[in-house]
Amino acid sequence: MNEEYEKRWYAGMFSTEDWWAFWLGMFFVMLGIIASLTHIDLVGWIVKFSKWVDISKAFKASHSEVMSPAVSLITTYLILLITTTVGAATMRWNLRKYVSAFTIVFWITVISYIVGQNAYIAATEFDRPKYGIDWSLSLGGAFYIIALVVGLIIGNLAPKGFREFIKEGAKPEWFIKVAIVMLGAKLGYLAIKSFGFAMHLLIAGASATVAAYLLFWPLAYTISRRLFKLSREWSACFASGISICGVSAAIATAGAIKARPIVPVMVSVLVVVFALIELIVLPGILVTFWFHEPIAAGASLGLTVKTDGADAAAGAILDELMRSRAALELGEQWEEGWILAAAVNTKIWIDMFIGFWAFILAVIWVYYFERRSGEKVQKMEIWWRFPKFVMGYFLAMLFVLYIGLNMFPDVDTAYKSMTFGIKPVEGALRKLFFMLTFTSIGIVTDFRLLKKEGLTKLAVCYAFVLIAIIIPLGWFIAWLYHMGMQPVVKP
């Protein structure tokens, strides 16, 4: 009975994080679309954080005439709490723990956001006169790092009981997937004015993904087999984990080849820890050495950082750093989000690829390696493995783009109306979900896991393949398909 249920196409529609990212993301995007079309303000309550010197100006409602800053902050907290709790309830999580843990995660995130947006930390040289200050660190994106560091401190140094408790409300993969659905709306919104550029980004990202994956996987597999002498079971999961989309790919591959549960778990630990290290290290390297190719640099993150959360987070930091440097050195104001879109775009295609690759591996293992005669691999496997939040990303983009191009008399009116409804969702709310992700990544990353007996060899193998294959090849492929692309400059 249970097995039969699992095989239906709608399995997991209300019981998985992936589907709930789709529902929540689409819910907020639809609010924005309805607001754009009807001009009924359904999204003005969303709190928006800004750079500040006077703390009373640190945050306000997206449409400030609707409510006061404090009411907006509390309303945002309550709406996020209620909507995510509905998801948590249907996923049968412990609601009492979720509500209290989420509350703590939310307010830690808010404080980190406010501190990181202080003008002395975040303002660029061009911003300084606006805030009446004569120096600043120009650290755009510092709020992300602050949230991450606070999360890491809690996740690694807090008493064990508290650490375990707060993890109930720290859900980085869920939060980032909701944000990615909203990012789809952003891409649609940006494409209303820059359609050709957005389409090129999508096609280049898809091509880079196919090329990268077909090169990453066999190289990673061969090195793990020949150089590190891992078994096929470990090598297949390892190669998928480090080549595609980390945790999901390792799990999908393990399922396809019927590996033992310990295998994807150990690979996943490494994926998460190394992604965090990449998140901290790569944006700084890229902005220093690859400033002249900002879109290629963004796209390379999608190919080299192996979790959705860390990739989008690194993309957001890179976006801030690149735009600050462009303002400082070129005197140009790059539109926010294009570099981040490049980072997420390549990752999105990789996510979609998981379903197909797991299916292919399952076929090879069943028919050749394990010789289970008579057993068939169901084509529906592709649908079950298909990440549903990716569907949300594309749907959100297409809805916004279609409505923007067809429901208004001209592009300027469309852009203005969509700015009213979509901007608070794809801007302020998406960034808040990003911030929740950063805090949560820190909380759930436990460096003690690296000390686990026997993980050393796998960790050395992972580090070697990452540094020798994935990162350099990822940079080359990103450059090959995105060379010369520059973010749209604000008029």
Place this chain on the structure above:
Amino acid sequence: MIDGEIGGETPEEVYIGTEPWDRIESRMVMWTLITGILSTIILAIGIHKFILRTI
């Protein structure tokens, strides 16, 4: 514990049909790699010659 396990010999070092497992595995890896290299070249040419010009 894991070290020994991941470094251990796999139990399925057997012949499949008339061919040793290793050869099938090598072929799978080799053809994936060749497909990857060809795809990289073809897609790059396609992107730069056609897509960039038409969009």
